[in-house]
């Protein structure tokens with residue numbers, strides 16, 4: 139089976155409270171279990187950063203749905219490709235809310251520059267936000 143992955147960053151349509159996040163995660167996890175999709179969702183300063191991995195065709199379909207989801211907007215693809223094995227085999231969707239200091243420590247971007255960090259849509263797989271994503275990939279993956 140070809141295992142595909144996609145990562146992207148987006149803006150939350152409105153600030154989510156803990157209940158909203160719980161509901162979203164519940165929906166995502168139920169569906170991902172059925173589709174054999176695994177991954178990680180990060181929340182940073184009103185942004186989502188998500189990494190999903192799974193069967194090529196399922197990732198294609200789900201990513202199309204995610205792009206149209208009104209719960210977020212200004213979605214920017216960060217990275218996409220194929221992997222030999224899953225990074226998150228035990229997580230239908232791991233989740234972490236990350237504060238500014240942690241982002242700063244990982245990327246070296248100071249608080250005031252954080253907006254700039256998120257405004258670098260054309261860097262593709264060199265996007266600084268990927269540093270944050272892969273930092274947590276290493277920490278959570280089993």
Ligand SMILES: Cc1cc2nc3c(=O)[nH]c(=O)nc-3n(C[C@H](O)[C@H](O)[C@H](O)COP(=O)(O)O)c2cc1C
Pocket residue numbers: 165166169170175177186188190200203204205207209210231
């Ligand atoms: C930030 C974010 C991440 C999402 N991640 C997933 C996901 O990993 N898997 C999934 O099936 N749906 C995910 N969704 C939900 C989809 O956009 C869509 O609502 C869901 O797949 C249900 O689609 P359906 O009812 O048409 O089948 C996500 C939505 C948001 C806003």
